[in-house]
Amino acid sequence: MASTRIREARERDCADILRMIRVKPAGWKTECRGAGSGVVGAGEELAEYEQLSHQVKISEEALRADGFGENPFFHCLVAEVVPASGELQGPRVVGYGLYYFSYSTWKGRNIYLEDIYVMPQYRGQGIGTKIIKKVAEVALQKGCSQVRLAVLDWNKKAMDLYKSLGAQDLTEAEGWRSFRFEEEAMKEMAGC
Amino acid sequence: MASTRIREARERDCADILRMIRVKPAGWKTECRGAGSGVVGAGEELAEYEQLSHQVKISEEALRADGFGENPFFHCLVAEVVPASGELQGPRVVGYGLYYFSYSTWKGRNIYLEDIYVMPQYRGQGIGTKIIKKVAEVALQKGCSQVRLAVLDWNKKAMDLYKSLGAQDLTEAEGWRSFRFEEEAMKEMAGC
Numbered sequence: 001m002a003s004t005r006i007r008e009a010r011e012r013d014c015a016d017i018l019r020m021i022r023v024k025p026a027g028w029k030t031e032c033r034g035a036g037s038g039v040v041g042a043g044e045e046l047a048e049y050e051q052l053s054h055q056v057k058i059s060e061e062a063l064r065a066d067g068f069g070e071n072p073f074f075h076c077l078v079a080e081v082v083p084a085s086g087e088l089q090g091p092r093v094v095g096y097g098l099y100y101f102s103y104s105t106w107k108g109r110n111i112y113l114e115d116i117y118v119m120p121q122y123r124g125q126g127i128g129t130k131i132i133k134k135v136a137e138v139a140l141q142k143g144c145s146q147v148r149l150a151v152l153d154w155n156k157k158a159m160d161l162y163k164s165l166g167a168q169d170l171t172e173a174e175g176w177r178s179f180r181f182e183e184e185a186m187k188e189m190a191g192c
Numbered sequence: 193m194a195s196t197r198i199r200e201a202r203e204r205d206c207a208d209i210l211r212m213i214r215v216k217p218a219g220w221k222t223e224c225r226g227a228g229s230g231v232v233g234a235g236e237e238l239a240e241y242e243q244l245s246h247q248v249k250i251s252e253e254a255l256r257a258d259g260f261g262e263n264p265f266f267h268c269l270v271a272e273v274v275p276a277s278g279e280l281q282g283p284r285v286v287g288y289g290l291y292y293f294s295y296s297t298w299k300g301r302n303i304y305l306e307d308i309y310v311m312p313q314y315r316g317q318g319i320g321t322k323i324i325k326k327v328a329e330v331a332l333q334k335g336c337s338q339v340r341l342a343v344l345d346w347n348k349k350a351m352d353l354y355k356s357l358g359a360q361d362l363t364e365a366e367g368w369r370s371f372r373f374e375e376e377a378m379k380e381m382a383g384c
Contacts, residue, residue, distance in 0.1 A: 021297045056298050057337070066301060071263055074295040100295050103266040105213045105307045106248050109258060112304075115297045136373065136381035145249070146372055153367035166377025170370040175345035177363035178370065180338055181328065185358025189328035 002083045004127055006134045009076035009096065011068040014060045016093040017076060020117050022056050074100045077134055079118065079127045094122040097131035099138075102148065111139040113149040132165060150178065194275050196319055198326045201268035201288065203260040206252045208285040209268060212309050214248050266292045269326055271310065271319045286314045289323035291330075294340065303331040305341040324357060342370065 009017060066073040079095035095118035102112040113135055118127045132147075139147050149167075151158050159169065170176045181189070201209065258265040271287035287310035294304040305327055310319045324339075331339050341359075343350050351361065362368045373381070 058297060058300050062300050066295065073293050073301050098295070098297055100293070101265050102294065102304060103258065103290070103292050103306055105250060105290055108250050108254050109265050112294060114295055133381045133383075136378040139378055140375075140382050140384065144378075145375055147378060148370065148372050150368045150370055153369055159369070159371070162371050162373075165373070166380055167371045167373045170372050171363060172369070176342045176370045177345055177351070177361055178340065178342055178368045179351070179354050179359045180340050180362050181354075181357070181359045183332075183337055186328040186331055186336075186339060189325045189357055190332050191325075192332065 002081050002087065004079055004081055004094070004122075004125065004130070006077050006079055006127075006130050009067070009078045011064055013076070013078050013093055013096075014063040014067070016078070017096050017098070018058065018060050018063060020093075020096055020119065021058060021115070023117075023119075074098055074114070075138075077131055077138075079122075079131060081122070094119045095127050095131060097135055099135055101142070101144070104146065107145040109142060109144045110146040110148060111135060111142070111144050113147055116149075129161070129165070132162075194273050194279065196271055196273055196286070196314075196317065196322070198269050198271055198319075198322050201259070201270045203256055205268070205270050205285055205288075206255040206259070208270070209288050209290070210250065210252050210255060212285075212288055212311065213250060213307070215309075215311075266290055266306070267330075269323055269330075271314075271323060273314070286311045287319050287323060289327055291327055293334070293336070296338065299337040301334060301336045302338040302340060303327060303334070303336050305339055308341075321353070321357070324354075 067076060075098070077097045077099075078093045080091045080093050082091050083089055096115070097113060097117075098115040099111050099113045102110045104110055113132070116128055116131055118131075135147060149162070151162065163169070259268060267290070269289045269291075270285045272283045272285050274283050275281055288307070289305060289309075290307040291303050291305045294302045296302055305324070308320055308323055310323075328339055341354070343354065355361070
């Protein structure tokens with residue numbers, strides 16, 4: 001039987017990673033990709049995908065340059081199906097977890113898990129959990145004191161999963177709210 | 193008259209940065225330091241400071257190692273008061289903005305503004321706004337498409353400031369919630 005392993009992404013995985021970034025679960029809102037969203041069961045729908053895929057500005061070249069240069073802006077783990085011996089097809093990347101190092105002025109180094117995704121036909125096998133556990137391992141190895149992520153409020157399954165693994169909902173517990181400046185506001189501020 | 197300038201932090205600013213990290217505005221909740229909090233006017237109170245300062249695990253050495261090595265985990269701007277000629281005292285660091293590069297799988301490179309702080313006696317002069325504007329400038333120079341940050345829900349002044357500068361509240365607009373795994377949960381997950 002085929003097995004799944006989690007490993008560090010290599011530069012040649014970028015095409016696979018981008019393929020998965022481009023697929024949106026049904027019910028996706030504009031600009032609403034978040035950690036754990038892909039873990040839950042909503043099936044992808046091609047129409048939804050075609051409607052939203054124009055919002056994905058990232059390219060394979062950008063992923064290669066930003067994730068695999070000397071000073072990478074992100075790091076990535078992939079979940080790879082390894083066929084049992086005798087099966088013809090080779091390993092296949094069916095999920096990923098993309099993270100970067102963040103910093104707390106109270107606690108120092110942290111990891112921020114930006115994105116976690118498992119292809120629908122491979123869900124329910126604990127692959128998402130395996131990815132998160134591997135991220136926790138990396139965090140401890142790198143001297144990080146926390147792993148943070150964001151989830152959309154309608155994504156109860158993902159929130160339940162994180163809570164079951166010991167995460168706290170900081171928006172609920174402490175009232176944290178996320179803010180974003182987009183390019184237009186940035187240019188206005190920078191006087192461009 | 194003295195003027196204020198915003199410049200990149202140097203390694204020798206770490207003592208000043210740590211001094212400001214350690215000061216907590218009154219009304220601060222446990223683990224609740226966030227961008228913009230120091231911009232608003234709540235005066236620091238020594239008792240509050242003494243109660244909470246034990247939670248600051250970061251050291252000057254950690255700031256030096258993590259922010260000023262080859263692969264820095266964060267970057268920092270400082271606000272420095274430059275005395276007018278004839279005044280005796282030298283420049284003094286009275287505020288800071290600490291950020292790191294984050295990554296969106298839709299949009300690529302971003303900046304996350306972790307912390308922004310201005311000493312109470314220097315507030316109301318637009319120093320916080322100057323720091324944010326400089327962060328926006330850096331973000332554009334580095335090819336970032338967004339600047340993100342988090343604010344506590346009771347900190348209306350900071351939220352109003354960010355909104356006035358063009359930021360969107362993503363928790364309100366899209367329902368984003370922040371989650372955190374702490375060390376115990378990480379160890380549990382990593383099987384330590």
